Amino acid sequence: MQLGKYSFGIGDRFARQGEAQLKAFVEARKGGLDITPVWNKSNREHMTIGSEPHETRHEADNAVKRLDWSGAWFVDADHISMDNVERFIESSDFFTIDVADYIGKKASGRELEDFVDSNIKFTGKFSIPGINGSFNPTREMLYLIGGKFLFAIKEAAKIYRHIESRKGTNKFITEISMDEVSDSQTPLELFFILSAISAETIPAQTIAPKFSGRFNKGVDYRGDTGKFSTEFEQDLMVVDLAIKEFGLPENLKLSVHSGSDKFSIYPAIGSLIRKYDKGIHIKTAGTTWLEEVTGLALAGGAALNLAAAIYSAALERFNELCGPYATVIDIDKGELPSSGEVSGWDGDRFAAALRHEPNHPDYNPHMRQLIHVAYKIAAEYGHTYTDMLEEHKEIISRQVTENIYNRHFSRIFNL
Numbered sequence: 262m263q264l265g266k267y268s269f270g271i272g273d274r275f276a277r278q279g280e281a282q283l284k285a286f287v288e289a290r291k292g293g294l295d296i297t298p299v300w301n302k303s304n305r306e307h308m309t310i311g312s313e314p315h316e317t318r319h320e321a322d323n324a325v326k327r328l329d330w331s332g333a334w335f336v337d338a339d340h341i342s343m344d345n346v347e348r349f350i351e352s353s354d355f356f357t358i359d360v361a362d363y364i365g366k367k368a369s370g371r372e373l374e375d376f377v378d379s380n381i382k383f384t385g386k387f388s389i390p391g392i393n394g395s396f397n398p399t400r401e402m403l404y405l406i407g408g409k410f411l412f413a414i415k416e417a418a419k420i421y422r423h424i425e426s427r428k429g430t431n432k433f434i435t436e437i438s439m440d441e442v443s444d445s446q447t448p449l450e451l452f453f454i455l456s457a458i459s460a461e462t463i464p465a466q467t468i469a470p471k472f473s474g475r476f477n478k479g480v481d482y483r484g485d486t487g488k489f490s491t492e493f494e495q496d497l498m499v500v501d502l503a504i505k506e507f508g509l510p511e512n513l514k515l516s517v518h519s520g521s522d523k524f525s526i527y528p529a530i531g532s533l534i535r536k537y538d539k540g541i542h543i544k545t546a547g548t549t550w551l552e553e554v555t556g557l558a559l560a561g562g563a564a565l566n567l568a569a570a571i572y573s574a575a576l577e578r579f580n581e582l583c584g585p586y587a588t589v590i591d592i593d594k595g596e597l598p599s600s601g602e603v604s605g606w607d608g609d610r611f612a613a614a615l616r617h618e619p620n621h622p623d624y625n626p627h628m629r630q631l632i633h634v635a636y637k638i639a640a641e642y643g644h645t646y647t648d649m650l651e652e653h654k655e656i657i658s659r660q661v662t663e664n665i666y667n668r669h670f671s672r673i674f675n676l
């Protein structure tokens with residue numbers, strides 16, 4: 262089972278927009294570009310909403326049937342660990358094994374020795390084709406890198422073997438993620454991480470490192486875009502060499518998590534993957550839900566009132582909602598409009614604040630991030646919320662499709 266060259270992860274909190282999401286991929290295909298849709302949902306999202314993984318599978322299957330999609334598609338058990346993988350086994354065929362929590366824990370002395378021994382040939386002057394200059398990894402550096410990452414990779418191997426024992430070999434795609442940590446991984450670290458992944462014979466097809474800079478949910482990249490570009494290019498070269506050196510799957514590629522809305526680095530990502538003819542997986546951050554709120558606002562009347570009520574509740578429950586996402590959002594409370602102000606807005610004004618059009622004078626990234634984490638409130642509305650989605654399906658679908666196609670595909674893939 263192989264993941265195509267270009268793939269795009271689409272989260273959908275309430276599992277209603279599968280068809281609207283897939284429409285963007287159909288459009289891309291008409292334009293000559295094959296992008297594989299991957300419906301991803303994490304355990305945290307399922308817990309917050311009270312949904313089950315089979316609902317995501319059902320949504321994906323239905324969308325594929327209704328639009329007659331003949332390409333590949335996958336359902337991704339996102340950021341899973343041994344504790345929660347079980348509920349995803351049947352409905353998923355893509356598993357993002359999250360090892361962030363294990364980084365820094367120590368492997369045994371024997372295991373660490375083996376890791377250093379098997380990589381000792383890279384010490385001294387070592388260059389990576391495509392990267393200017395050379396590295397000088399030392400034995401001590403290998404101990405440090407092994408000390409930081411080896412235990413985590415061994416943990417990933419345990420989870421991988423468990424999934425394999427249940428689903429069978431080559432019956433699912435494996436991604437390894439380590440993005441939800443505070444320190445980014447250097448290209449050299451990535452090389453030795455891939456060495457360990459290969460030693461554990463995990464057939465990873467995508468790897469999600471932590472890049473430098475902030476990847477906040479639903480808003481643009483914050484950081485040095487030039488530095489990101491250099492790092493991303495080096496990571497591409499590292500993956501290339503690791504495939505040859507360690508015999509990892511030929512289609513192994515980088516995965517960019519919280520990759521939606523990172524408009525300022527899309528030109529670099531796009532031009533580098535084209536320059537080197539490389540694949541990419543972009544995992545979006547459940548921003549389809551923001552398009553639902555935008556669509557409700559535009560629909561006006563009771564739908565707009567519901568959107569305003571969700572925002573007002575989110576303001577009141579700020580700490581509760583933002584707490585779990587503290588490392589992936591940056592909200593300046595002073596920049597948030599009051600409930601009173603928002604309840605006086607018409608649909609266009611509300612949509613303009615929320616929609617990610619960086620140059621629009623009314624765009625408010627603080628409000629956007631707060632609503633991003635406020636899906637719990639919509640879940641509490643239950644049928645009131647989902648019935649409203651149904652009632653305004655047309656206008657909402659349009660927002661969802663346009664967001665994926667116009668603001669993402671066209672920018673990343675130059676469509």
Ligand SMILES: [Zn+2]
Nearest residue numbers: 438440518519
């Ligand atoms: Zn992630």
